[in-house]
Amino acid sequence: MVDPIEFFGNHTFRMVFFGTTVIGLVAGALGSFAYLRKQSLISDVIAHSALPGALLAFLTAVVVLGVSGRNMLGLIVGAVTTGTLAALFANSIAARTKIRIDTAMAISLTVFFGAGMIVLRIIANGPFPGKGGIEDYLFGNASVITIADLATSTAVGALALILMLVFWKEFTLRTFDPVHSTVLGFRASVIDTLMFTTIVIAIVIGVQAVGVVLMIAVVVTPPAAARQWTSTLPGMVALSGAFGAIGSGVGAYLSIAVGNIPTGPVIVLTLFVIFLVSLLASPRRSVITTTLRRARARESLRRELLTETTDR
Amino acid sequence: MSTGPIACQTRNLSVAYRADPVLRRVHFSVPVGSVMGIIGPNGAGKSTLIKAMLGLVTPLTGTSEFFGQPLDQVRRRIGYMSQSTSVDWDFPTTVIDLVTMGTYGELGWIRRPGKAERARAMASLEQTGIPELASWQIGELSGGQRQRAFLARTLVQAPDLYFMDEPFQGIDAKSQQAMVDVLKDLRAQGKTIVIVHHHLATVRDYCDHVTLLNGSVVASGPADTAFTKENIRTAYKAREGAEAFLETAV
Numbered sequence: 283m284v285d286p287i288e289f290f291g292n293h294t295f296r297m298v299f300f301g302t303t304v305i306g307l308v309a310g311a312l313g314s315f316a317y318l319r320k321q322s323l324i325s326d327v328i329a330h331s332a333l334p335g336a337l338l339a340f341l342t343a344v345v346v347l348g349v350s351g352r353n354m355l356g357l358i359v360g361a362v363t364t365g366t367l368a369a370l371f372a373n374s375i376a377a378r379t380k381i382r383i384d385t386a387m388a389i390s391l392t393v394f395f396g397a398g399m400i401v402l403r404i405i406a407n408g409p410f411p412g413k414g415g416i417e418d419y420l421f422g423n424a425s426v427i428t429i430a431d432l433a434t435s436t437a438v439g440a441l442a443l444i445l446m447l448v449f450w451k452e453f454t455l456r457t458f459d460p461v462h463s464t465v466l467g468f469r470a471s472v473i474d475t476l477m478f479t480t481i482v483i484a485i486v487i488g489v490q491a492v493g494v495v496l497m498i499a500v501v502v503t504p505p506a507a508a509r510q511w512t513s514t515l516p517g518m519v520a521l522s523g524a525f526g527a528i529g530s531g532v533g534a535y536l537s538i539a540v541g542n543i544p545t546g547p548v549i550v551l552t553l554f555v556i557f558l559v560s561l562l563a564s565p566r567r568s569v570i571t572t573t574l575r576r577a578r579a580r581e582s583l584r585r586e587l588l589t590e591t592t593d594r
Numbered sequence: 595m596s597t598g599p600i601a602c603q604t605r606n607l608s609v610a611y612r613a614d615p616v617l618r619r620v621h622f623s624v625p626v627g628s629v630m631g632i633i634g635p636n637g638a639g640k641s642t643l644i645k646a647m648l649g650l651v652t653p654l655t656g657t658s659e660f661f662g663q664p665l666d667q668v669r670r671r672i673g674y675m676s677q678s679t680s681v682d683w684d685f686p687t688t689v690i691d692l693v694t695m696g697t698y699g700e701l702g703w704i705r706r707p708g709k710a711e712r713a714r715a716m717a718s719l720e721q722t723g724i725p726e727l728a729s730w731q732i733g734e735l736s737g738g739q740r741q742r743a744f745l746a747r748t749l750v751q752a753p754d755l756y757f758m759d760e761p762f763q764g765i766d767a768k769s770q771q772a773m774v775d776v777l778k779d780l781r782a783q784g785k786t787i788v789i790v791h792h793h794l795a796t797v798r799d800y801c802d803h804v805t806l807l808n809g810s811v812v813a814s815g816p817a818d819t820a821f822t823k824e825n826i827r828t829a830y831k832a833r834e835g836a837e838a839f840l841e842t843a844v
Contacts, residue, residue: 458682514691
């Protein structure tokens with residue numbers, strides 16, 4: 283067990299902590315819009331489908347450009363490309379055929395992820411420099427985050443957050459009532475492209491530290507927990523960002539402090555604890571108080587109905 | 595047909611979902627200052643007609659004009675009140691914020707609403723009789739209150755031409771009265787209202803003009819000439835509800 287003083291005294295561990303905190307903050311805040319637009323599952327399609335892109339970016343860097351394959355910007359560009367293609371593929375199947383969107387998403391996710399696994403095997407079997415630990419893209423390894431990685435993901439994440447703040451009004455309007463937004467004269471494709479861009483960024487910056495398999499948890503769990511406590515959109519986005527940051531930071535710390543566990547799973551479990559507490563303990567939407575209140579209301583309604591019939 | 599100024603006009607409008615025709619060459623116009631009821635059985639294409647006119651559904655043929663101009667030139671003079679079932683009411687926002695969204699069109703891209711917009715939203719809530727609900731979560735509203743909040747969101751735009759999709763659907767008597775009062779006010783101010791309605795017995799209470807629709811226009815014009823027994827029978831063919839209505843009314 284590594285104690286906190288030792289942890290934060292260590293450069294690598296500091297990188298791990300701040301790297302994952304930034305990821306959690308960005309993913310949690312922007313995840314609120316994915317949650318409210320009911321796009322949690324399409325976000326998972328993007329996350330899983332980021333794998334072949336991230337790996338092809340590695341191959342391109344090593345084989346074609348002859349530079350180091352472990353470059354955060356290259357990883358992001360590759361991941362955004364295949365993640366976006368997978369989402370478009372799923373949507374276009376659902377739009378053009380009678381196949382439902384859930385089936386289309388499952389097909390798209392598995393074909394892109396499957397292709398990614400094949401590329402992963404090709405890299406593992408080939409003589410590529412810097413390939414050690416490349417399989418960490420699956421479940422994440424925060425301990426390899428460098429200062430350059432941190433700078434890149436902070437810059438890209440900040441860009442996404444700025445887009446969200448600048449177009450806050452348009453994002454809110456389109457998320458709540460897409461039809462009204464169009465009638466008022468806002469071009470749907472412009473808002474959707476901007477929103478999609480921010481959500482994709484929120485997902486792919488976590489590929490290295492959290493991994494493609496579990497990154498979706500950092501995007502959807504914080505907003506689901508935050509919604510329990512707050513009833514305004516600014517409150518929800520802020521709290522969700524905070525939950526994402528705390529869950530990721532604490533999860534990354536634990537994954538290193540406790541032993542050598544992949545970072546992704548520990549972050550997911552930490553976020554789940556936050557989610558569970560939110561479900562049970564939130565003042566207005568707690569599962570417990572809601573169930574009790576409903577039972578009481580049903581009981582009083584039953585009594586009322588019984589007295590009514592006896593009166594007659 | 596009346597010769598006064600025209601608020602909106604649709605020529606030769608056809609709509610198909612995939613390859614199934616919903617509307618065939620719809621042609622009608624709405625005089626300024628009238629309350630035009632779009633009446634017809636389920637599946638007649640009433641909502642689709644409004645959506646196609648407002649560019650929410652791409653028509654197969656035909657065009658629509660508003661005050662003699664294409665939609666994009668006059669968007670700010672047009673308000674659309676959709677059915678309140680079209681959104682998720684668990685969205686984390688308050689009633690006043692929802693109504694303020696009606697001002698977003700005139701604000702344009704990026705500019706945020708300020709005090710003036712909020713004050714106007716409050717005034718719209720007063721008009722619809724629910725100012726005390728301003729700070730409520732929208733999820734706490736009843737069906738009638740939701741419709742009134744939607745009406746307030748449309749009013750805050752201060753349009754000259756209103757499109758309302760089934761505004762009386764599933765609401766309580768009090769909310770219905772509040773809506774009727776607002777409609778009367780708007781009419782007194784000379785606004786034009788196009789209202790999708792399917793309750794035959796109350797058509798005469800709200801509308802002075804009627805378009806009977808069943809895939810295509812059966813009749814359109816002043817209620818006295820368009821809303822006749824024969825036209826209703828044609829539009830509804832031999833539907834039971836309409837038969838019962840025809841025996842008692844008109």
